[in-house]
Amino acid sequence: MFNAKAKAEILKDLIDVTSPLVNEVKFNVSEKGINLRAVDPAHVAMVDLTIEKDAFDEFKADEMELGVDMDKFAGIMRLASSGDSISLTYDDKANRLVIQIGNLVRKMALIDTAGMPDPKMPTLELPGKVVVKASELIQGVRASEAISDHLAISMNKDNFELFAEGDTDTVNLSLSKDMLEGLTSNGDCKSLFSIDYLSNMIKPVKSSEPLTIHLGNDNPTRVEFAIANKKGHVTYLLAPRIESE
Helix, strand or coil, X not given: CEEEEEEHHHXXXXXXXXXXXXXXXXXXXXXXXXXXXXXXXXXXXXXEEEEEHHHCCEEEECCEEEEEEHHHHHHHHCCCCCCCEEXXXXXXXXXXXXXXXXXXXXXXXXXXXXXXXXXXXXCCCCCEEEEEEHHHHHHHHHHHHCCCCEEEEEECCCEEEEEEECCCCEEEEEEXXXXXXXXXXXXXXXXXXXXXXXXXXXXXXXXXXXEEEEECCCCCEEEEEEECCCCEEEEEEECCCXXXX
């Protein structure tokens, strides 16, 4: 059994976080809510998302797996307006997700989850951690997109910095500790990342909200933030680009 009702924004958060990385996702549904974990086809990035049942207006579920085509789901949700209440019901006989938006009912075929992976979230001990307002990071990433396809993130105990270099231009965003919501670092940390991936990761975050970045030296970065009115949580892992000597 799976019956849920939520505001459109909650489900759009889920789509915005997941669809830039993967087209097919396995929803792990339980009485506590919905969890998914997926790795992009290039094995560069990973997402772990949880939305608690309290984020929904109604939520009743047995433990089950639902294989969802995210492109198809996103297309359906584009029919919903802000503030619309969306009903989701699992039709076990036809293996379809029944989505109701007002008077519109769409029955979406689900994907067989038998061959879908269950990736494990690796444990990374990263020495640097910064909590920064999303608007600051979004500005730096957008500026960097215009000149390069990668950027460097660095931090020490006093400062957090983004740096991108193109053929002729550079971008630098430097924030001291007193300009941040939190900063801890055991020494100097620096890694290089794809701007496209990083941009997609931070797009779902509201500009006024904080996000947390964990950093090492030429290590994956871990990016975390809240969604679904703080009743959901997202963790991304992004592999670094290693500069050739």
